[in-house]
Amino acid sequence: MKAFSFTLSVGAMLLATASAQAASDNIDYQDQAQLHDIAAAVSADHIERDIRKLVGFGTRHTLSETESDTRGIGAARRWIKAEFEQISADCGGCLEVFYVSDTISGEPRIPNATEVVSVVAIQRGQTDPERYVLMSGDIDSRVSDVMDFTSDAPGANDNASGVAGTLEAARVLSQYKFNGSIVYAALAGEEQGLFGGKILAAKAQQDNWRLKAVLNNDMIGNIEGINGVIDNTTVRVFAEGTRVTETADEARKRRFTGGEVDSPSRNLARYIDWMADRYVANLDAMVIYRLDRFGRGGHHRPFNDLGYPGVRIMETNENYNRQHQDLRTENGINYGDTIDGVNFDYAAKLTALNAVTLASMAWAPNPPANVDIKGAVSADTTLSWDIGNGNSDDVAGYKVYWRATDAPNWQHSRFVGNVNQYTLKNIVIDNYFFGVASVSKEGFESPVVYPGAAGSFGQ
CATH class of the missing domain: 3.40.630.10 (Zn peptidases)
Structure with missing residues (x-):
């Protein structure tokens, strides 16, 4: 009985850690x-x-x-x-x-x-x-x-x-x-x-x-x-x-x-x-x-x-x-x-x-193209995308978004810089929907692009 209780507590702690990390990344939008x-x-x-x-x-x-x-x-x-x-x-x-x-x-x-x-x-x-x-x-x-x-x-x-x-x-x-x-x-x-x-x-x-x-x-x-x-x-x-x-x-x-x-x-x-x-x-x-x-x-x-x-x-x-x-x-x-x-x-x-x-x-810059996602049977989720589409000189970087699968709107975001890949540590791919937006140097954002063909805005 004690072993069962201990296992459940560790699981609860891990879930709490991931949830706290997700909750700390609220939408940070630059007013224009x-x-x-x-x-x-x-x-x-x-x-x-x-x-x-x-x-x-x-x-x-x-x-x-x-x-x-x-x-x-x-x-x-x-x-x-x-x-x-x-x-x-x-x-x-x-x-x-x-x-x-x-x-x-x-x-x-x-x-x-x-x-x-x-x-x-x-x-x-x-x-x-x-x-x-x-x-x-x-x-x-x-x-x-x-x-x-x-x-x-x-x-x-x-x-x-x-x-x-x-x-x-x-x-x-x-x-x-x-x-x-x-x-x-x-x-x-x-x-x-x-x-x-x-x-x-x-x-x-x-x-x-x-x-x-x-x-x-x-x-x-x-x-x-x-x-x-x-x-x-x-x-x-x-x-x-x-x-x-x-x-x-x-x-x-x-x-x-x-x-x-x-x-x-x-x-x-x-x-x-x-x-x-x-x-x-x-x-x-x-x-x-x-x-x-x-x-x-x-x-x-x-x-x-x-x-x-x-x-x-x-x-x-x-x-x-x-x-x-x-x-x-x-x-x-x-x-x-x-x-x-x-x-x-x-x-x-x-x-x-x-x-x-x-x-x-x-x-805003062109929405990210060729957004992809990986993370099956992993504690982490990795998103990748093409860099440099369209007016690339004005791109400050990219923002990764995620939300609960039953949430109508994006709940969390993280600006990750001018990179073409980012890993969200301890955020499990099975529990959320994910996307990526382009951000200009002035702070204008593109719409969020969901990974794969289903969410693509094209090139």
Whole structure:
């Protein structure tokens, strides 16, 4: 009996030592004054002005008028392009502004040949211009009948709010210079089948963009839910788990090493959550472990389909009376996506969240590549990674993260210097999830990268 008690005590002591060591390594993050400035610079007045302008085009249905200067999707996209060009002029030509398009036909919602045209602006990075982060909103709108392209479809919240937020983020961030490139995209054809996203994602793949984040903003202005909740303090971030592009060999390995909740999209979502906690007052991000709302989709999906990290950012409480509805009043209920359903301060708050996330990632070094982990049947865990990817001159070093396997967010970290391998002594690989982030000399961090193909952000 004494021997049994002694064995148990030693085991408890070892567990206590490892736990104490883990507990001593809390997250040590360097606050960034510039990110506070960026969040504060986002203007609700600018967002309101832009939403009102977009609503004023009457309808922005993908199949609507393209020749008029005042009505239809053609007028809307020309105005958006002109706005990006004005933003570029104000920053000395810092944006490359262009259309991205393709002709779609023979589809259930686009039966006849239709040119689907999105507007894109790129702010080139200074030291690692082939690394990209992207923010998008959807140009098009609709009413109850998805094929009705003549009725008024204001689309104030869905999704003039996302386009206005993207324009405002460009206005604010164009006043800074970044290491990586930032893409601002107003995507068309979302309601007809996510075609704008498909076209731009294909371009990113064809042009070999090292695309590290897609922030799809789809409805960021409503605070009054159909459930009766009024809430301007939370935001949903939808993030898929395992990549759809995972191979059979990768799936087999993941079964034994984990990674189901640590896809790059999930760790991008955790990064956004951190930005909300640190830089956007009175805003809590609700990370949802799902591609999108139940059984539904958005314009990040075409990027996810090609393996890029992407999330949907949107309001927490939706009002279905204001989505995909003909303008009407029935039984005392007003239906339709009109301007009175948008809270501009809330839209500005979510735009600020996008802006600080884009800025932080664009200032940070490239996420570590080829992260690997070893430690089976050992008291220690060793992580390794490639060193010198992207803007390596600005890399101060790397930070190792770990958390309990049932914890939603990273709990512990340790800065380990500018090395390509580190061993965590007496921290058992079986008991935690692990990852690595790159850290710049200014203290900007990349998202955390989980070891193996399951968590990779690519090269």
